[in-house]
Amino acid sequence: MGSPLWHAADALNRQVQAxxxxxxxxxxxxxxxxxxxNTSPIPADAAxxxxxxxxxxxxxxxxx
Numbered sequence: 001m002g003s004p005l006w007h008a009a010d011a012l013n014r015q016v017q018a019x020x021x022x023x024x025x026x027x028x029x030x031x032x033x034x035x036x037x038n039t040s041p042i043p044a045d046a047a048x049x050x051x052x053x054x055x056x057x058x059x060x061x062x063x064x
Contacts, residue, residue: 004050012047012058019060029059 019028033039034054042048046059 008047008049012049015045015047015058015060029057031057031059033057 015028031042032054033042037054039048039055039057042055042057043059046057048055048057
């Protein structure tokens with residue numbers, strides 16, 4: 001199955017590959033939510049990594 005860190009790394013890898021296929025002409029978004037904050041705005045396609053004091057989410061927007 002793999003650890004949660006493995007799943008986050010796999011999701012991030014898929015996003016980097018999609019970014020590369022699009023020509024790399026889009027800017028990624030890095031957002032950090034401290035513990036206790038509402039994380040529902042994190043998009044489903046984001047690579048979300050739970051850290052000691054919160055959640056880090058990285059998203060590459062779809063190329064236009």
